[in-house]
Amino acid sequence: MSIEISNESGVEVDTQAVLDVARYTLDQMQVNPLAELSVLLVDVAYMTELNHRWMGGDGPTDVLAFPMDEVGAGIDRGPTAPGVEVSEPAMLGDIVLCPEVAGKQAATAGHSAADEMHLLTVHGVLHILGYDHAEPDEEREMFALQNKLLAQWRERGRVEPEGS
Helix, strand or coil: CCEEEEEEECCCCHHHHHHHHHHHHHHHHHCCCCEEEEEECCCHHHHHHHHHHHHCCCCCCCCCEEEHHHHHHHCCCCCCCCCCCCCCCCEEEEEECCHHHHHHHHHHHCCCCCHHHHHHHHHHHHCCCCCCCCCCCHHHHHHHHHHHHHHHHHHCCCCCCCCC
């Protein structure tokens, strides 16, 4: 699984943990190991611009997902499918995270900024794979899956980078 991450936020983030939780989520969702994903960490100003331009929102948001259109044909979300499978190697898309917004949300929620970044990473990956939460049923499905994946990842422990 090729996941590229770029931290342009100006905030110190454990990018290895972000990569690890993204990779874990993709593996659990049975995405082809040759698939590619991009993760970009940005500052509040840039996230505000992206949110306005692409979502019509005011102010910054925590996470945006930009799936690649051509991937949709390779995703199987049928009722008998054990997960989501991308049938061919492909560029899945881009996830954009804003650590400053995540930090504020974490303080409100009573957990660490790192925990919030992990949650937002799983959330972004699920959006890339076609999950949404616009309707109540979709929201229940997506958030249950998000919570399950995050709990499993935390339970198994973060994989340390080689050479640590």
